[in-house]
Amino acid sequence: MRIDVVTIFPDYLAALDLSLVGKARTAGLLDLRVHDLRSWATDRHRTVDDTPFGGGAGMVMRPDVWGAALDEVMAPGPAHLVVPTPSGETFTQRTAEALATEEHLAFACGRYEGIDARVAERYRAQGVRVSEVSIGDYVLNGGEVATLVMVEAVARLLPGVIGNPASLVEESHGAAGLLEYPVYTKPPVWDGLDVPEVLLSGHHARIARWRRDEALRRTAARRPDLVAALPVDGLDKHDLAL
Numbered sequence: 001m002r003i004d005v006v007t008i009f010p011d012y013l014a015a016l017d018l019s020l021v022g023k024a025r026t027a028g029l030l031d032l033r034v035h036d037l038r039s040w041a042t043d044r045h046r047t048v049d050d051t052p053f054g055g056g057a058g059m060v061m062r063p064d065v066w067g068a069a070l071d072e073v074m075a076p077g078p079a080h081l082v083v084p085t086p087s088g089e090t091f092t093q094r095t096a097e098a099l100a101t102e103e104h105l106a107f108a109c110g111r112y113e114g115i116d117a118r119v120a121e122r123y124r125a126q127g128v129r130v131s132e133v134s135i136g137d138y139v140l141n142g143g144e145v146a147t148l149v150m151v152e153a154v155a156r157l158l159p160g161v162i163g164n165p166a167s168l169v170e171e172s173h174g175a176a177g178l179l180e181y182p183v184y185t186k187p188p189v190w191d192g193l194d195v196p197e198v199l200l201s202g203h204h205a206r207i208a209r210w211r212r213d214e215a216l217r218r219t220a221a222r223r224p225d226l227v228a229a230l231p232v233d234g235l236d237k238h239d240l241a242l
């Protein structure tokens with residue numbers, strides 16, 4: 001997979017040189033390129049923004065500069081353009097799974113009050129798939145943090161990136177749609193606190209049942225919206241008795 005990120009703060013994306021994503025790049029599993037939007041600015045001040053039509057506070061990012069940048073980085077295509085925005089559809093594990101199937105992603109990191117709406121409009125009109133996505137119901141100052149989140153969520157799904165693919169199966173927000181169960185490691189007693197006895201039993205069926213029960217309990221307590229979305233045929237009478 002190739003990922004291009006365009007931003008006025010390239011250093012913000014330095015975290016993508018580290019850890020799992022960094023290793024994936026070194027291993028050639030991910031071709032990730034970060035670009036400074038100001039490289040496509042045309043004036044000597046390298047301006048990328050201007051005042052908003054219709055008035056209002058702040059500045060809006062110029063369509064001409066973004067168009068020049070995205071035309072270049074998305075070539076030869078086809079690329080999927082991802083635009084982080086507070087007004088976007090919520091990014092979920094399903095979104096990550098869908099994006100992970102793409103050959104080429106381009107992330108447009110806006111700042112100020114956002115990117116001129118005609119940028120997304122123009123690429124959609126050209127037949128480019130454009131996803132305007134939000135990572136949550138809170139306001140950030142730009143798209144870079146959201147891009148870090150999405151690139152990590154996508155990269156870890158790429159073949160060969162996670163050492164043990166089995167760990168992708170049990171994850172929170174995974175196919176089961178439940179939050180994850182609590183995890184424990186040595187020592188068996190820490191600060192007077194025990195590990196649940198069943199986890200020391202070696203009885204795999206009981207451990208599996210305990211983990212599912214805990215996942216269900218946590219999901220019901222913290223994310224009742226996820227419980228409401230569970231397929232009823234995915235629950236057995238034991239689950240319903242919890």
Ligand SMILES: N#Cc1c(-c2ccc3ccn(Cc4ccc(CN5CCCCC5)cc4)c3c2)n[nH]c1N
Binds near residue numbers: 110133137139
């Ligand atoms: N993903 C994600 C995000 C973002 C995000 C993503 C991308 C950009 C680019 C710029 N900003 C800053 C900003 C802040 C406030 C507003 C609100 N509007 C302003 C204009 C008039 C109407 C209201 C817009 C843009 C961004 C924020 N925030 N939260 C998420 N989950």
